[in-house]
Amino acid sequence: MTDIESKPTAKKTAPKSASTDKVVPFELPKIEMPKFEMPKFEMPKVDFAKMPQVEVPQALRDVAEKTVAQVKANYEKMKVAAEETTDLIEDTFETARAGAVEYNLKTLDALKANTDAAFAFAKDLAGAKTFAEAIELQTAFVRHQFESVTAQAKDLQSLATKVATETAQPVKDAVSKTFKAA
Numbered sequence: 001m002t003d004i005e006s007k008p009t010a011k012k013t014a015p016k017s018a019s020t021d022k023v024v025p026f027e028l029p030k031i032e033m034p035k036f037e038m039p040k041f042e043m044p045k046v047d048f049a050k051m052p053q054v055e056v057p058q059a060l061r062d063v064a065e066k067t068v069a070q071v072k073a074n075y076e077k078m079k080v081a082a083e084e085t086t087d088l089i090e091d092t093f094e095t096a097r098a099g100a101v102e103y104n105l106k107t108l109d110a111l112k113a114n115t116d117a118a119f120a121f122a123k124d125l126a127g128a129k130t131f132a133e134a135i136e137l138q139t140a141f142v143r144h145q146f147e148s149v150t151a152q153a154k155d156l157q158s159l160a161t162k163v164a165t166e167t168a169q170p171v172k173d174a175v176s177k178t179f180k181a182a
Contacts, residue, residue, distance in 0.1 A: 088171065099162070
């Protein structure tokens, strides 16, 4: 056996008071908070019917009416200008979209033509009997492609210029209209 197991354990008992056999638990003393009422803050009730009426001078009323009329007129002008600007932006974006579609279609047509020419050249080159014939086909293909690509680039450039001009035209018209009105 080990030393721990061989020693008997002693029970610790709480000392008992001589007068009673009960142990009394510790309790905190009860402290009561003082009670008081919070003051109520209320807005005084105002009866506007009983208040004396203040006469607003006619000149002040006239100024107020003129100001309201000017604000309404300026609001209408701003509303019209905002609607015109919205229409201008919509027209500009629609023109740009249509031009981009046209440009992309033209580019795809050029790509198809170049691809078809390359396949035709490959077919012709595969049928060449001699090295000289292959060189002749190569030279003719390069010359033809150079001319085609040059023509396609000119077409695409003129189309891009046309699209840019058409897209900018509504903005240009609106700016000149604004300067003529001012």
